[in-house]
Amino acid sequence: MPLLVFNKNGIYCPQADVYLDAWRKVPKCIVTHGHSDHARYGHGQYITHKTNIPIIKHRLGKLQVQGLDWNETLLVNGVKFSLHPAGHIPGSAQVRVEYKGEVWVFTGDYKLQDDGLCVPFEPVKCHTFITECTFGLPAFSWEPQQEVFNEIDSWWAANRSNDVTSLLFGYSLGKAQRILKNVNADIGPIYVHKTIYDLNKAMAKDFDLPEFTLLDTSIDKAELKGSLIVAPPGVQNAAWIRKIGAQTTAAASGWMTFRGARRRRALDKGFVLSDHADWQDLLTAVKATGCQQVIATHGYTEIFSRYLREELGLDAKTEATAYEAETIDQTQETA
Amino acid sequence: MKAFAQLIKALDSTNKTNQKVAALANYFKTAADSDKVWTIALLSHRRPKRPVNTTLLRLWATELANIPAWLFEESYHIVGDLAETIALVLPHPKGSTEMSLTKVVNEIAALSSQSEHIKKATILERWDQFNYYERFVYNKIITGGFRIGVSQKLMTRALGQATGIDTDELAFKLMGNWDPKTISFEELIIAPSEAAAVSRPYPFFLAHAVEGKVEELGDISQYSFEHKWDGIRAQVIFRAGTHFVWSRGEELVTDKYPEFDELLELIPDGTVLDGEIVCFPNGQIGDFNMLQTRIGRKNISKKLLETHPVILIAYDLLEWDGKDLRDTPFEQRRKLLDKLVKSKGENSPLYLSSTMNFKNWEEAAAERERSREKRSEGLMIKRKDSHYGVGRKRGEWFKWKVDPFTIDAVLTYAMRGHGRRANLFTDYTFALWHEGALVTFAKAYSGLTDAELKEVDSWIKKNTLERFGPVRSVKPEHVFEIAFEGIAASKRHKSGVATRFPRIHRWRKDKKPDQANSLEDLKALIPE
Numbered sequence: 001m002p003l004l005v006f007n008k009n010g011i012y013c014p015q016a017d018v019y020l021d022a023w024r025k026v027p028k029c030i031v032t033h034g035h036s037d038h039a040r041y042g043h044g045q046y047i048t049h050k051t052n053i054p055i056i057k058h059r060l061g062k063l064q065v066q067g068l069d070w071n072e073t074l075l076v077n078g079v080k081f082s083l084h085p086a087g088h089i090p091g092s093a094q095v096r097v098e099y100k101g102e103v104w105v106f107t108g109d110y111k112l113q114d115d116g117l118c119v120p121f122e123p124v125k126c127h128t129f130i131t132e133c134t135f136g137l138p139a140f141s142w143e144p145q146q147e148v149f150n151e152i153d154s155w156w157a158a159n160r161s162n163d164v165t166s167l168l169f170g171y172s173l174g175k176a177q178r179i180l181k182n183v184n185a186d187i188g189p190i191y192v193h194k195t196i197y198d199l200n201k202a203m204a205k206d207f208d209l210p211e212f213t214l215l216d217t218s219i220d221k222a223e224l225k226g227s228l229i230v231a232p233p234g235v236q237n238a239a240w241i242r243k244i245g246a247q248t249t250a251a252a253s254g255w256m257t258f259r260g261a262r263r264r265r266a267l268d269k270g271f272v273l274s275d276h277a278d279w280q281d282l283l284t285a286v287k288a289t290g291c292q293q294v295i296a297t298h299g300y301t302e303i304f305s306r307y308l309r310e311e312l313g314l315d316a317k318t319e320a321t322a323y324e325a326e327t328i329d330q331t332q333e334t335a
Numbered sequence: 336m337k338a339f340a341q342l343i344k345a346l347d348s349t350n351k352t353n354q355k356v357a358a359l360a361n362y363f364k365t366a367a368d369s370d371k372v373w374t375i376a377l378l379s380h381r382r383p384k385r386p387v388n389t390t391l392l393r394l395w396a397t398e399l400a401n402i403p404a405w406l407f408e409e410s411y412h413i414v415g416d417l418a419e420t421i422a423l424v425l426p427h428p429k430g431s432t433e434m435s436l437t438k439v440v441n442e443i444a445a446l447s448s449q450s451e452h453i454k455k456a457t458i459l460e461r462w463d464q465f466n467y468y469e470r471f472v473y474n475k476i477i478t479g480g481f482r483i484g485v486s487q488k489l490m491t492r493a494l495g496q497a498t499g500i501d502t503d504e505l506a507f508k509l510m511g512n513w514d515p516k517t518i519s520f521e522e523l524i525i526a527p528s529e530a531a532a533v534s535r536p537y538p539f540f541l542a543h544a545v546e547g548k549v550e551e552l553g554d555i556s557q558y559s560f561e562h563k564w565d566g567i568r569a570q571v572i573f574r575a576g577t578h579f580v581w582s583r584g585e586e587l588v589t590d591k592y593p594e595f596d597e598l599l600e601l602i603p604d605g606t607v608l609d610g611e612i613v614c615f616p617n618g619q620i621g622d623f624n625m626l627q628t629r630i631g632r633k634n635i636s637k638k639l640l641e642t643h644p645v646i647l648i649a650y651d652l653l654e655w656d657g658k659d660l661r662d663t664p665f666e667q668r669r670k671l672l673d674k675l676v677k678s679k680g681e682n683s684p685l686y687l688s689s690t691m692n693f694k695n696w697e698e699a700a701a702e703r704e705r706s707r708e709k710r711s712e713g714l715m716i717k718r719k720d721s722h723y724g725v726g727r728k729r730g731e732w733f734k735w736k737v738d739p740f741t742i743d744a745v746l747t748y749a750m751r752g753h754g755r756r757a758n759l760f761t762d763y764t765f766a767l768w769h770e771g772a773l774v775t776f777a778k779a780y781s782g783l784t785d786a787e788l789k790e791v792d793s794w795i796k797k798n799t800l801e802r803f804g805p806v807r808s809v810k811p812e813h814v815f816e817i818a819f820e821g822i823a824a825s826k827r828h829k830s831g832v833a834t835r836f837p838r839i840h841r842w843r844k845d846k847k848p849d850q851a852n853s854l855e856d857l858k859a860l861i862p863e
Contacts, residue, residue: 138402139410139423248349257423259347260415260757263484264785268349303409311403 003079003097003104004130006319011106011130013097016076019043020095020106023322030081032108033092034059034173037324047074049083051091051206055173058202070119086110087121088275089174090203096124105289106130109323111274112281113145117181117207118174123288130295131286132323134276135254136304142254142278145182152252152271153184159248160188160226167241169233169251169267172196174275176230177207179252183228185210191224193231221245236265254278286314298323338366339374339436340468346485355485359493368520369437375494375523376515377440378485382476386446387454389417389478395455396421399462412805415757418474422467432464443476444516488726498524503538503725511535512579512587536570536581537607537653537661538725542715542732549735550696552716559665559719560691560699562711563734564648565623565821565835566613567630571595571647572654573606582612593635594645594684601679605657608672609723610649610688616642620710622823624833649676650688650715653723661723668723706737707862712820713737739818740860741840743851745773746813749795750806752780760795760807761788763839765817767830769854773811776830776857777819782839791842814846815839822860832857 005012010022010029019029025042032038032048034055039048041060048056050067057063068074070093074081078100083093088109095106105126114120142148152168159166170176176196183190190212192200197214213219215229217240224244233251235241254274255261262270276299277285286294286308294316296305301318308316345358363371376382397407407424414420434442439461446454458477465473475481491509495502505524512534513523545552552558568583578599580589589595592612602608614621614629621643629635629643652672653660660668669690676687693699703714713736721731744765752761762780766773783791791813799807821835832854 137410137413138400138406139414139420141423141427248351258414258757259419260753264756264759266350268351300409300413303406307403307406 003099003102003128004106006321011321013079015099016079016081018047018076018079018081020097021108021323030083030095031056032086032095032106033089035089035109035171037322038108047081049091049093051203052093054202055091055199058199084124085119085122087112087115087118090118090177090207092118092174094122094124096126102127104128104130105291107132107285109134109276110285111277112284113142115145115178115182115275117178121285123285126289126291128293128295129286129289129291130297130319131282132276132298133282133296133301133304134299135274135278136282136296136300138279140254140257140274140278141280142272142274145273148252148271148273149182149184152179152250152273153187155248155250155269155271156183156228157187163225163246165224165226165244165247166228167244167247167249168228168230168271169236169249170230170253170273171275172199172232175252175273176200176232177203177209178273178275179230180209180212181207183210187228189213189223189227191215191219191227191229193229193235195232196230236267283312286312295319297321336432336434336436336439336465336469336472338362339370340466340472342374343472343483344468346483352489355489356493356496359485359490360496363494363497367435367437370435371520372515372518372523373436373440375490375509377476377481378483378490379487379509380479380481381515382479382481383440383444384447385477385479386443386449387451387458387477391451391455392417392421392458392474392477395459396425396462399459400424400426412751413758415751415753418471418478421462421474422470425462425470428463428465428470430464431466432461439473440476441516494524500524506538506725507535510538511581533575533577534572534579534587536572536579537609537659537723539568539570539583539609540723540725540732541727542717542734543727543729545716545733545735549699549716552733555693555696555699557718557720558716559669560693560702561650561688561715561717562706562709563713563715563736564611564613564620564688565710565712566611566626566645566648569610569612569647570653571598571608571610573599573602573604574657576604578602580612591629591632591635592645593640595647598683598685601683601685602675603656605654606675607652607654608647608649608685609651609653610647612645612647615644615646615684622710623821623835624823624825644684646684646686648686648688651723664720664722665717666719703735703737736820739820739836739840740822740834741816741818742767742857742860743814743843743846744776744817745811745848745851746791746809746815747773747775747811748806748808749791756788759788760792763791763815765815765837766811767852767854767857768849769830774830774854776828776832776854777817777834777837779815779817779837779839782818783842787842811848814843814848814851816841816843822857822862824861830854830857832861 001014009024009026011020019026021032021038022029023040027044029043030047034052039056046063046065053065053067068083071082080098082096084096086092086094086108088111097104103126105124109132110121112121156166170179172195192212193215248268250269251267252271252273254276256270256272292315294308294314296318298321305316305318308314342362346355397404410424411420491502491505494505570581572579580592580595582588614625625643652668655671676685679685706713716733716735718731744767746763747766748764749760750762752759764775764778766775795809798810801808817837818840819834819837823833825833
């Protein structure tokens, strides 16, 4: 029996009777991070990194949760579980699972770039590496973060000098805080959508974000002129957006690599800024584990695992999961 | 090249027409003259001859990116655009270059006659000097198809802003047979020479589809009616002792239709005809499928001229006795045209699109019902006092097509789209029942709303049976009503039937796959 198996509920450790990021209700589940396709509602017991506790409680309400520190070992029926930074969003963890000398690592979602917000990714040696590969295509190659933020800053500054409001769409958990943390707040006032505002209040004490104001209907249109509004992608077509006057829209996402993805969403501008690993970083991560076996869970899994088999000689396969994958057009809050 | 790539990036960074126009106008004010000419040329789909085929480009990009060939192809299918894929997979450039757009384009043009070795060395050198947008633009120039959301109209507006020249005049100047290699900005835009003007067609005037009830067009006596012929829109120009045939795609096609050579002796110099080229075998109008044969052929053999002869059905006279008639009311232009064509006798390849008048809209509707038997697509409705305008103007000319044929078919295969639809499964194949099996009969790309596209895309990703590279076969579960304009028997199609302009009319969620139509139902629609 393998240490971890994929069943209809999620990734399961039979020896410990514990699930990882289960997509159906289970009695006991280790959760890698707070995005809704990984942290689902209704488990009996949650085990997650301490940073995640306020996030998950904010999103799912009251629940029974045990917090772990980085590298802290949880022993269940002889199986050692520990959490290691995944660098995806604040609190995101890889799960290391060890039993009788055999080590598996499940990444959840991750990136190698240091975003200045969350604890950076740490490679963990293992025999079997269960990895995401959302951007597992050589077409994806991220620029250094500072270059992207220079672009965002100059876009905002130019809009501001033309009295145009800058609307920047990014996921409320992770991307929004990353934007707030790294954008040049001296350019002008920053407003955030309520979803982001509430999350910031729930989690952001520890993150030293610049000043931001809750965007609500009582704010005068004239006040918003030239400001930066950070909002989740789902609100792009909301009625209030049309009411805020002269504006230009942009999204910050790895998908903005494709001209087609931006045009389809009728955005003015796309910034290639992702909380996932690009092609080279995925390969770097796989190699750093020293693993022999790879299981690709979501993203361009067939392509990525074929490359690992044929070019790197690894024993690579794919497993179907309920984690969001081909999500260019997805506007809900996941990934 | 830097300035041009920057322009493309700026055009790419906004959806707002005014900002696009401003970015272009700004470029036209500051760029070097030769670069301006090439920019106009590229944005109006004129480009240097392709120096290498795309197979080689892919191969070299694959080598430079150091990835296996299958991985490049997978990436291409997902990105949906070759120029973009290459620009994305190449490693970061090591150098940079200040080469001008003109220099880059001239280099591409000169590559055609070079050895493969030199072609490869040159292109690889440029790739390694260009940033992402420069590479993208460079690849687009090489591969052609520069579609970046800048229409001819938008470009003329920008040129108008930059130069102060009237946009209608600019549209006229930009048509026709000019060569960006030899013409200067001064000659092309500021003061065009007489010699170039000889071959130059007028911008085509286009009709709007009738929206809502046709009666809303008002007083029927204001309108002249004709059948709407389904061929290639063309202008035939007689000037300076020679003639030119232009298709609506602004392509000079004189050599493709030698039938019209004999008109040179019949039509006086200083005449421009507007009409439709259609196939005319055995003294009657052939279907568009036949005309396709002529359009595709480069060598026009004697046999082809016998089996697939063409005629021009003239419907407007734009120039007469060397004078521009476009401001003369339609009714008067037609009087001159009718006289001219009728005097040419029976055996010339010049025919007249007869005008009709109706007392009421019921009569007009009855004539529209006869369109298929007359081999037309419906009726054209033109205001008798209309001028011949530029492009599509509201309220002057209308097209009132017959309702399309429709049939219910099953979705069987899907492929990822390109451009705006990259990475979404938007290109579909549809099948009809024949002896208990589904037989492919048409592909369709359009007709669904964005929301429906997303829904179908998501369903396809979950219901894939097999993958063949970019193509997926899917469970035969969904029925769509497919509309098409024309139908003809065809030996080139597996189903034995060719349809014209097939598109999705609506998603028949109410129907089960076994309720879809059969191939026999489709064949019954073929006219005798």
